[in-house]
Amino acid sequence: MKKIMILGASVYQVPLIRTAKRMGLYTIVSSIPGNYPGFSDADKVCYINTIDKEAILNVCRDEGVDGICTSGTDVAVATIGHVNEAMGLAGISEEAAVKACDKYEMKKAFAAGGVSASKFIKAESLDEAYAAAAEIGYPVVVKCVDSSGSRGINVVDSEEELKEAYEAAVGYSHKSYVLVEEKLNGKEIGVDGMVKDGEVMLIAPHTKYTYKFKGATIPAGHSFPYRNTEKVLAEIDKQVTLAVKALGLNNCAFNSDVFVDGENVYIIEMGGRAGATGIPELISIYYGFDFYEKMIENALGKMDDLGISDQRTSCMSKLLMSPVDGTITSIDEEAIDRIRARGYDIVLDYKVGQTVEQMHNGTTRIGHLIASTDDERIVNGVMDEIYAAICADGTPMRELWKK
């Protein structure tokens, strides 16, 4: 029986864990202890922080795993690279993982690889950040280099706002420096895909929906297909392929944030793992193959082709968020099941009695909706129905959202 190590046990890794089990793999899950939904599906659980490279490597060696994988999170990718390198496993290399897990290293690699991306300067102090912003010219984006979910990333319109943004970036970081970037214009999309044996096997651009909250951009959902001219689509393919090569990503899924400004395409960032927010589910629906299965096969070094279907099915995901800090006091499960019976995939992360946080970044989701349509009006209508079925502190979230 082949063994796989999956890093993380959150809602984003649950489908990966279940898929590994379904494929007949002995599935080991590592995560910090906590109320994570992935533990109950695993064959074995290790309460180890996924960023603890050496501890994870020790377990992988002891167990003799055949592959290591994650989905939807960047923090574990450096560990995956480390284990792959040390054990000679397929999957992302350590060097590529390091570049993909530090936005400064990533931007340097992009520049060296001729990838179209925003100007950037590394700042090791507040004074250096002021100098960098002055050189680039306001507005700028100040970034924590090693977080995700928009944590520690803020647009800064003027000198007065820089200190707060710098401190936020440092506050979220394990590194001693931050990144100051030129602020790009245009429309942000997502591009996911898969690379195997140096060949980019899938480039999957999708429309991205965001919530704005206190200057931060929070992912809200995605849809397929992404529509644009042949020329722009070809430019997206070109820049994404350049970025994959620049980072040296191989035998892994990738996820990137891309700005499209007229006919110009800029890569904001790229990670060596699949995106969150329902992206693997959408890719599976749109292209007609099981993306989670392919991630695992790729990590095991035994992926053939993807088996993309000739048919395309439009689809959309949306994150459910809480409008307030509060306690879930009721969920009308029957109403939710009636919506599910109409073909909507609904995941709720919290049960009655649990506390939820008001939306403030990509991790404060309370669930998601996946629909086989890319008609946003229909999807928003269904979101409304779901919010009407969930009460926080006695009031339906649908009412709370209107306030």
Ligand SMILES: Nc1ncnc2c1ncn2[C@@H]1O[C@H](COP(=O)(O)OP(=O)(O)O)[C@@H](O)[C@H]1O
């Ligand atoms: N240079 C930039 N110009 C404009 N917006 C940006 C820029 N960099 C980041 N952003 C916005 O901030 C979001 C988060 O930044 P990103 O680098 O993707 O970090 P994270 O790892 O948190 O997703 C992006 O999705 C984008 O909306």
Ligand SMILES: [Mg+2]
């Ligand atoms: Mg991003």
